[in-house]
Amino acid sequence: MKARIITPILFFPLLLSACQNGPSALSRDERQLIKESGDVMRVLTIDDPSDSLILRSISKDFSLKDLQSDELALLSEKLISTVRSPEQDGVGIAGPQVGIFRRIVAVQRFDKEGSPFEVYPNISILECRGPKEAGAEGCLSVPNRRGEVFRYRDIDIKYSLKDGRDTVETVKGFTAVIFQHECDHLEGIIYTDRISGN
């Protein structure tokens, strides 16, 4: 998610086939992309017709073996380098935005001291509470635009620890908004889809 950009557009979802989203081992292509890309990975954008199509794909979980792999550690570092890079300057990023269709997001934790970026594999949102509230959003994959989206401010997230155990955490405030925006990417949803019909 990008904090500061301009003008909303409507963007209608392409209904792509929802492939299986259970865990499977990282493919050779995925490993290669993770290893061979620079620290700052290329971010897919809806301005590119091919990128725009594949950003609608559904992401899969990591297998237990991949949770403990060097590739996941490297991907985590590169997601953070990418979202923090001066050309992006974002507050969150999801795997599909760098071409890795796995359930992983990096989020800036404004609810923690020092606002660190943290990475969450096999993430999902378990529960949302309270009313939705409007807030301005931008996206690294939707360059130079910004729009108002209604999101919850109190959610429970679930993600996997390195040993494969799942953990549940409550997140509140603007950080909860970032998690909802990034988790949408894992379902092929872009924030502009939510601008109308809230």
Ligand code: ZN
């Ligand atoms: Zn985004």
